[in-house]
Amino acid sequence: MKVTIHSRSDRYEFDADGSKPLLFAGLGDGIALPYACASGTCGSCKATLKSGSVGDAWPAAPGKKGFKSDSQILLCQCAPRGDCEVEVAESVYRMIPGSTLPSGVNARVANWRLLTHDVASWELELHDPMTYEAGQFVLVRFPGVEGQRAYSMVNFEPGSRRLELLIKKKPDGGLSEALFAANPAGTQVRVTGPLGAAVFKPDAGKDVLCIAGGSGVAGMFSILDHAESIGYFEKNSGHLYFGLRSMRDAFFLDRLTSVARYALGALEITVCLSEEAVPDGAAQQYPGLFFAHGFVHEVALKQMTGRLANVHAFLAGPPPAVDAAMRGLILQGKLSPKNISFDKFS
Ligand code: FES
Numbered sequence: 436m437k438v439t440i441h442s443r444s445d446r447y448e449f450d451a452d453g454s455k456p457l458l459f460a461g462l463g464d465g466i467a468l469p470y471a472c473a474s475g476t477c478g479s480c481k482a483t484l485k486s487g488s489v490g491d492a493w494p495a496a497p498g499k500k501g502f503k504s505d506s507q508i509l510l511c512q513c514a515p516r517g518d519c520e521v522e523v524a525e526s527v528y529r530m531i532p533g534s535t536l537p538s539g540v541n542a543r544v545a546n547w548r549l550l551t552h553d554v555a556s557w558e559l560e561l562h563d564p565m566t567y568e569a570g571q572f573v574l575v576r577f578p579g580v581e582g583q584r585a586y587s588m589v590n591f592e593p594g595s596r597r598l599e600l601l602i603k604k605k606p607d608g609g610l611s612e613a614l615f616a617a618n619p620a621g622t623q624v625r626v627t628g629p630l631g632a633a634v635f636k637p638d639a640g641k642d643v644l645c646i647a648g649g650s651g652v653a654g655m656f657s658i659l660d661h662a663e664s665i666g667y668f669e670k671n672s673g674h675l676y677f678g679l680r681s682m683r684d685a686f687f688l689d690r691l692t693s694v695a696r697y698a699l700g701a702l703e704i705t706v707c708l709s710e711e712a713v714p715d716g717a718a719q720q721y722p723g724l725f726f727a728h729g730f731v732h733e734v735a736l737k738q739m740t741g742r743l744a745n746v747h748a749f750l751a752g753p754p755p756a757v758d759a760a761m762r763g764l765i766l767q768g769k770l771s772p773k774n775i776s777f778d779k780f781s
Contacts, residue, residue: 437518440466441485444526451515455539456492457482458510459627462537465530469523471779472498473511473630474574474585479779480510487519493582535566537628542575544622545597547614550686553604554650555615556589559626561596569635569661570654570749572778573598573628577619580610583627585780587654587751591661598626603650633749633776635661641747641774642671646735646760648678648752652687654778658749659694659702668701674739675704678731678752681711688721695723705738707731732760736767743768750777 438457440447449464451457458480461468471479475496484506493512510521530536546558559575567573569591574583590599604611635643635658643662645655655675662668679685688706695704705725706717713726727734731752739746748764750757757777764770 436515438515439518439520440468440527441520441522442525442527443523444528447527447529453490453514453516456511456514457489457508457521459537459539460515461510462630465534465536467528467530468510469525469527470511470630472585473627474583474780475509475512477779478509481524482508482510483522483524484508484513485520485522488516489513489519490516535568535629537630539625539627540565542598542624542626544619544624547618547620549615550601551684553615554684554686555602555604556686557600557602557619559598559600559624561598561626564594564596565598565626565629566593567629568593569657570633570776571629571631571657572654573600573626573630575600576625576627577610578623584610585630585778587631587651587657587778588629589653589656591657591664601650601653631778633751633778635749636747637662637665637667639747640671640745642745643667643673644735644739644743644746644748645673645675646678646731646748646750646752647676648731648756649684651752651757652677654751655749656687656690656694663694663697668698671701673698673702674735675702676707676731676735676738677704678707678709678756680709682708682714682717688724692721692723705734707734730756730759732756732763735760736763740768743770746770746774748775750775754780 436451438451447466451460471477475493475498478498491513498509541562542559545560548556550556572585572587576583586600604615647655691704707727709730712728717726750760
C-alpha cells in the first residue's frame with residue numbers, strides 16, 4: 436500500500452503493509468511525523484484523511500478530544516487499509532541520515548521491584564538490542580491488554596538488551612493495578628521504540644536543568660547517566676529538582692546520593708516535598724542532596740530564576756506540573772521555548 440503525506444513543507448510517500456499505525460510506518464521510513472505520547476492520549480499526531488481508509492485501533496482515544504470531523508485521525512492509532520493520502524497541518528521533514536528509527540521487538544519482563552507503595556522499578560530483557568538517546572521512551576504492549584503504555588528508560592545503555600523502567604500505580608489504572616497485584620516477571624511483552632524528542636544533546640554544551648515529579652524522574656536518570664559517562668559536568672553544571680509528595684513516596688534517594696557524589700559538586704540535586712515539611716535528619720541521611728518544602732516547579736523557579744542564561748531544561752511528571760514549570764520558565768525565567776524539552780503524555 437502506498438501512503439502519501441501532505442504537509443506544510445513537503446509531500447512524502449512510503450510503503451506500508453497495514454500491520455502498524457501510520458505514525459510508526461512513517462517514522463520507520465525516516466519521516467519525522469508529528470507525535471508526542473505515541474499512544475493515543477495527547478492529540479499531537481492529529482491529521483486529516485484525504486483519501487483511502489484506515490483502521491482505528493482506539494476509536495475512543497482521549498487524543499481525539501476536540502476533533503471536528505470524521506476525517507480527522509490520530510496517526511499513532513490508525514493503520515492504512517489500502518493506498519491513502521493524509522494531510523498534516525504542520526511542516527514535516529526527513530530525519531537526518533543515521534537517526535535511530537523506532538521498531539518493534541519482543542521482550543520479557545526480567546525483574547520487578549516495588550520501590551514505594553505506588554512506584555515499582557522493572558526491567559525488560561529485549562530479544563534484540565536497542566539503541567536510544569538519553570531521555571527517550573518505549574511503548575510496551577502487554578498480552579491481553581488493549582493499547583500500549585509509554586515508559587521512559589531509567590538506564591542509559593544504548594545498544595544493550597536491558598531497559599530499566601519505572602511504573603506508577605494509578606487509581607483505576609487497570610493495567611498498573613494488575614501489575615502491582617501480581618508480580619509480572621517472566622511476562623512476554625512487545626516493545627516499540629525508541630521514541631521521544633526530549634533528548635539530551637551534549638554537543639549543545641548547555642547547562643542541564645531537570646524538573647521532574649514522581650516516576651517522571653525516570654528519563655532524568657538516563658540524561659544524568661549519559662552526562663556523567665562523558666564527563667559532561669566537568670564543564671557544565673546540572674540541577675535536578677525531584678518532586679515528591681512526602682518522604683513516604685521517596686525512592687532512589689540513595690542512588691541520587693551516588694549520582695551527586697560522582698559529579699563532584701557540579702550537579703545539585705534538590706528533593707522537593709509538597710505535602711510535608713522536610714523531616715529532621717533528611718540531609719544527614721542522604722549526604723549531597725538538598726531538601727526543600729514546596730511544589731517542585733515553584734522551588735525550581737525560585738532557585739533558578741536569574742541562572743538560566745545557558746540552560747536547557749527537561750521537564751517530566753504530571754501534566755499540570757509540567758505545564759506550570761514550562762510557563763514559569765518562559766514567563767518568569769525568560770527561557771526560550773527552544774531550550775525546554777518534554778514529552779507530552781496526555
Ligand atoms: Fe498520537 Fe499522542 S495521540 S502522539
